[in-house]
Amino acid sequence: MRPEERITELRELLHEHAHKYYVLDAPVISDGEYDAMFQELLALEKAHPGLVTEDSPTQRVGGPPLDKFSQVEHRVPMLSLENAFNDDDLREFEAKLHRFLSRGLTLSYIAEPKLDGLAVELVYENGLFVLGSTRGDGKTGEDITAQLRTVKAIPLRLKNNPPALLEVRGEVFMGLNGLKKLNDKYLRVGKQPFANPRNAAAGSLRQLDPKVTASRPLDFFAYGVSTPADTGQTGQFEMLNYLGTLGLPINNLIRKCDSIDEVIAAFNSLTDKRHDLPYEIDGMVVKVDTFSVQERLGNKARAPRWAIACKFAATQATTTIQRVEFQVGRTGAITPVAILDPVNVGGVTVSRATLHNQDELERKDLRYGDTVLIQRAGDVIPEIVKAVTENRTGKEEAITMPANCPVCEHPLEKPEGEAVTRCHNPHCDAQRLRNLAHFTSKAGLDIEGLGKKYVEQLYELKIIQDIPDIFTLPRNKLASLDGWGPKSADKVIAAVNERMTPPLGRLLAALGIRFIGEVTATVLESHFTDLDTLASASHEELLEIEGIGEQAAASIVEYFSDAQVREMLVRLQEAGVKPMVAQPNADGLPLAGQVILFTGSLQTISRSEGKKLVKDNGGQIATTVTKKTTHVVVGEKAGSKLKKAQELGKTVLTENEFLQLIKK
Known part of the structure; x- marks a missing residue:
């Protein structure tokens, strides 16, 4: 073939x-x-x-990062919806419809779960996905085509002979299980978790680097089109089924209702089952089913007359702050956690709520003994909304961040411009223990048999004190421990031996370097032949790598400059740990060994297409002009980078000369 x-x-x-x-x-x-x-x-x-x-x-x-989002004007505005909150509101909604239409007209409705995500528009031309955008202000949104391409539930090509032009509206969201895994990962690396699925979905789609979006567990449901007549269907229910035949995902909880009483029954049913769903919903959207009736009803200034969003009641309760614990994370981040009088919130007993950081404490003016309003953010994560100040007696005391680490007593610091207070003592027991647990976890080297509980046990017994100790575990001592035995000891040592030659990217992610997660570690692995070369890389060299920003570069240099880190790397080498790098073979390709930078506006190809051509032809991309840069491709309105390239004697190419270089 x-x-x-x-x-x-x-x-x-x-x-x-x-x-x-x-x-x-x-x-x-x-x-x-x-x-x-x-x-x-x-x-x-x-x-x-x-x-x-x-x-x-x-x-x-996911392609290369964007410089910024461009604007997209929706051909047909994406309107918002008016809200209802109870049965009476829904009956009044129908009464308004009858007042606008003929009272004798029988109306049927579609009831759709209202997902709590980000509304988007997908434009398909001849079945091919060509443009994706956010709702924005309804008239103009942001071009997030590259980001939406990474969402696996969104078809890049429609099935079954679709219309020549189809503008699909829908919701990108993150499932609850996906959110939990993402937040667990963030907490392990000392990052702030997402408060709810909506924030996670919106934040993921608004990443300038589509590769970041691709790493997030996003999903999608279609709920409409800009011009229903394009589908050839007569109503919303038929149209949704038709979209399903084109390969678009449609929510299976959508119901057709022949009366407003059935709509109310559907809303009550959805209210009962909302906490059992694998994704977040915040209500139900009700639409008049028949398109001809929708056209007669028309739109108001910002919302259609023929649809309404019936919102669930907020899930909140009041309780009292008893005390605050200050937890030390793996990267030294100090997180205040409020210990509350247990209270039932939406069917779940809540006794703890994170207060995030000092800025959060000050913004909400929380005090010991305060009565507070609490909710499960996104019905998942407990959060304190505010203090009920009218209940204060005068005995409440302000909650402040400690001056010293609650574990090691080292003075704490809050760097300017950052929200997080940190302990910078590398010998802090809390940080060392969490770093060890991260190293052996699934997000690290995934060493079977060395879960958090066993790492804590071995740390308390001083069998493991730092990372190299993991690779020199004493078999006889392990076998004699409570809960172990010879078989457990042999299994753990065998699992450790299997990780003696980990991929370099996997090892970097396991080391727990601040700002270096799995995605960034993979980027670094593709640019360095071994750990020693990376460890000696300069700040400027790191910034040349696409996907490595200022924070990551500074963190890498600081990490590998530390004497204790260098000593640890030597001990790892002595223990037999040899990270491996899979090197792509660029031999024979036109740009093998070349490091190329683009500056100015290109005319015949886009910046992203140019960078892809460089990679496909064996070259590397530079973002700044340094001694390693070999060529600078210049478009219109090139600025300071061209001047620096000329000063350093770099080869300067026009766009056409670059394309000719590839053809050689």
Whole structure:
């Protein structure tokens, strides 16, 4: 089979299996079989870059970072909805419809779960996804096409002969399980967790780097189109079913209701089951089903007359702050946690709530003994909304951050411009213990048998005090411990030995360097041949790497400059730990060994296309002009980078000269 034929076949198979997995939730092949096909397609496209298309499954991984979001004007405005909160509001909604129409008209409705995510518009031309944007102010949104391409539930190509132009409206959201895993990961690396799924979804889509979006567990449901007539259907229920035949995911809880009483019953049913759903909803959207009636009703200034959002009542309660514990994170971040009188909030007993940082304490003016209003943010994470100040007696005391670490007594610092107060003592027991637990966890090297509980046990017994100790565990001592035995000891030591040659990126993520998570660690692995080379890299060299910002570069240099870190690396080497790097073979490619920077506005190709061409042809991308930069490609209105390139004697190319260089 010719390469182009196999590529087409693989794409069709992967599109179909992705649809069954992400949209229908009915996979028919294993993850391993899917991954094998994906890797085969990736290899074929790498060997034949001219055959890569925008709708290929391989294009979901995320392209290069954007400089900023451009604006998109919606052809048909994305209106907001008026709100209802109870049965009476819904009955009044119908009464208004009848006052506007004929009272004798029988109305039918569609009841749809109202997801708490980010509203987006997807534009398909001849079935191909070409543009994606946020709702914005309803008339103008932000172009997030590159980010939306990474959401696996969004088809890059529609099925079954779609209209020439179809503008789909829907909601991108994050499931509760995905949010929990993401927040657990953030907490392990000392980052602030997301307060709720909506913030997580919105924050993920507004990342300038699509690769960050690709790493987030986002999902999507379609709920409409800009012009229903484009679908050839007569009503909302028919239209949603039609969108499903095109390969778009449709929520399976949507109900058709023949009366407002059925709408109210649907709302009560949804209220009862909302906490059992795997995603967050904050109410139900009610729409008149028939499109001809929708057209007669028309729109107000900012909302349609034919639809309304019925919102759930807020899940809140009041309780009292008894005391505050100050927890020390793996990176030294001090997090205040309020210990509360236990209270039932939305069916869950809450006795603790994070207060995040000093700025949060000051903003909410919280005090010991305060009566506070508490809610489960996104119905998941307990948070204190405010103090009920009218209940104060005068005996309440202000909550302030401690001056010294609650574990090691080292003076705490709050760097200017940061919200987090930190303990910078590398010998702090709390930090060392959490760092060890992170190193062995699934987010680290994933050493089976060395979970958090066992790491804490070995740390208290002083068998493990720092990372190199993990690779020199005494078998006989382990076997004699409570809860262990010879078999457990042998299994753990075998698991440790399996991690003696970890991928460099995996080791970097496990070390717990501040600002270096799994994605950034992978970026570093692709640029450095070994750990020693990375450890000696300068701040300027690191900034040359696409995807490495100022904070990450400074953190890497600071980390590897520390004498104790250098000593630890020597001990790891002596213990037999040898991180491995999979080096791509660029031999024979036109730009092998070249480091290329783009500056100014390109005319025939976009900046992202240029960078992709560099990578596909064996070169590397630079973001600043340094001694390692070999070529600078200059477009219109080039600025200071061109001047610096000329001063350093770098090869300066026009856009056309760059393209000719690739053809050689």
